[in-house]
Amino acid sequence: MNSNEIAKLAGVSRSTVSRVVNNYTNVPEETKKHVLEIIEKYNYVPHASARVLAGVKSKTIGLFMVDKKNNTEGHKVSMSTYFSPFMSGVIDNANEKGYNVLVFAIGKTSDFKNVRDVFYNETISGGIFIGQQNDNEIDDIVQSSFKTVLIDRSFDKDDKSIKNSIIVNADNFNGAYEATKYLIDLGHRKIAHISGYTGQLSTTDRLDGYKAALTKHEICVDPKMIVRGDFMREGGYTATKKLMAQSEPTAIFFGNDSMAMGGMRALEEMGLKIPDDISIVGFDDIEISSYLQPALTTVHMPIEVMSTNAVNILIDAIEGDADYYARYVIPVNLIERNSCRKN
Numbered sequence: 254m255n256s257n258e259i260a261k262l263a264g265v266s267r268s269t270v271s272r273v274v275n276n277y278t279n280v281p282e283e284t285k286k287h288v289l290e291i292i293e294k295y296n297y298v299p300h301a302s303a304r305v306l307a308g309v310k311s312k313t314i315g316l317f318m319v320d321k322k323n324n325t326e327g328h329k330v331s332m333s334t335y336f337s338p339f340m341s342g343v344i345d346n347a348n349e350k351g352y353n354v355l356v357f358a359i360g361k362t363s364d365f366k367n368v369r370d371v372f373y374n375e376t377i378s379g380g381i382f383i384g385q386q387n388d389n390e391i392d393d394i395v396q397s398s399f400k401t402v403l404i405d406r407s408f409d410k411d412d413k414s415i416k417n418s419i420i421v422n423a424d425n426f427n428g429a430y431e432a433t434k435y436l437i438d439l440g441h442r443k444i445a446h447i448s449g450y451t452g453q454l455s456t457t458d459r460l461d462g463y464k465a466a467l468t469k470h471e472i473c474v475d476p477k478m479i480v481r482g483d484f485m486r487e488g489g490y491t492a493t494k495k496l497m498a499q500s501e502p503t504a505i506f507f508g509n510d511s512m513a514m515g516g517m518r519a520l521e522e523m524g525l526k527i528p529d530d531i532s533i534v535g536f537d538d539i540e541i542s543s544y545l546q547p548a549l550t551t552v553h554m555p556i557e558v559m560s561t562n563a564v565n566i567l568i569d570a571i572e573g574d575a576d577y578y579a580r581y582v583i584p585v586n587l588i589e590r591n592s593c594r595k596n
Contacts, residue, residue: 256297263291312352314567315371315380316343319359319391334511334539335484335556339383339404342560350568365390372399378571381563382406384453400570402563407454419566420580421559425455425536428552428585429462429506432534435550435587436504437470440596441532445478445502447492447512453484459508459536478502482512489515497523503531503596510535510542510551517545532593547591555583 256274260267265288272280273288280288291297318336344354355377357368371377372394379400382391395401395418402419436444446463449456464474477500482492489512496502497519507513513535517527525531527547535542535551542549562581 259288259291259295259297262295263288311375311378313355313377314347314352314564314571315355315357315368315377316340317357317359317368317380317382319382319384334537334541335509336384338539338556339560342557343381343564346561346564347568350564352564352568362390369394372397379567381567400567402567404559404563405454407457418578419563419570421563421566421583422454422581423554423559423583424585425458426462426465428536428554428587429459430466431462431587432506432536432552433463433466434470435589436506436532436534436593437466437472439504439532439593441504442472442596443478443500443502443504444472445480445496445500445505447480447482447489447496447505447507447516449482449484449508449512451481456484456508463506475500482508484509484511486511486515488512490519492516493519504593505531505533507533507535510537510539510549513549513551514541514545527592528594532596534593538588543590545592550590550592551588553586553588555585558583 256267256270260270263270265284269280269284270288270292273285274292318340320336340356344356347354355371357364359365359368368380368390372380379402380394381402381404383404391401391403395403402421404421406420406422433444433446444463444467446460448460460479467474478496480492480496482488489507492512493505493516496505505516507516513533516533520527520531520533527533533549535549536554537556538551538553542551562583566579566581
């Protein structure tokens with residue numbers, strides 16, 4: 254079914270159908286009502302490019318989830334403890350505002366061709382990027398003045414190239430600081446950290462927060478107490494094995510809950526009981542963390558707040574058609590459960 258066929262069925266011209274579809278005001282109310290009834294009856298959907306040519310903005314935004322780690326090739330986004338809830342929040346909030354969401358999982362640099370295409374052909378009116386590590390491909394899109402929101406992105410307040418972007422980050426530094434301080438207040442001095450994927454802003458900020466808490470309390474930052482992970486469960490397992498082979502911590506601050514879960518399995522295999530033999534803290538507060546045995550003490554990441562803010566800001570910018578640049582840092586808070594004890 255195309256616009257010509259709709260026009261014939263309604264007994265009007267094709268241009269009248271176009272004016273009705275694009276909500277022009279110069280169509281008699283009775284004619285408009287009749288055409289809309291035909292459109293609904295025959296499930297007619299106007300072609301996106303035709304609406305763009307008519308000057309109507311697309312009611313679709315893009316969500317681009319970037320994960321180019323070599324060891325996650327083929328990894329399903331739906332299995333991610335970070336991407337999946339964020340994606341759900343974006344879709345729910347966009348739908349409430351009458352927008353659809355086009356979702357892309359980006360696993361390699363060549364995937365950005367499709368990303369550029371949907372921006373340049375105006376399939377979408379704006380996009381949200383999450384998981385990126387300051388990719389040049391994303392910078393090219395941002396510098397082309399498309400409406401974008403960047404999640405977990407470092408920024409320079411004097412950088413004019415991202416004038417049309419909003420940056421939304423969680424307060425990773427202070428969350429890590431408070432998690433490490435919590436362990437210090439429990440009497441721990443040998444506190445290890447298993448960090449996230451290199452190049453991610455959240456990885457750097459959480460590592461810096463950990464170091465800052467140790468330094469503030471005059472505890473030496475021991476390189477052997479820091480092991481790199483990858484934000485994945487298996488990475489947490491492997492990193493914990495490596496950590497315990499080279500040091501003897503009484504507590505571990507994991508860069509996220511997924512790695513903490515892998516670490517719990519590694520510690521159990523080594524015959525260590527949590528928290529009797531070793532205390533652990535995670536980051537993110539994913540749903541399963543409260544159901545673990547023992548329940549995981551962690552830093553709550555406000556994913557719902559971040560996704561809601563990202564959608565609201567982006568749609569406001571699209572509908573207001575304004576240039577903008579702002580940054581938001583969303584507060585986090587420590588959730589005390591049962592995986593820590595006094596040393």
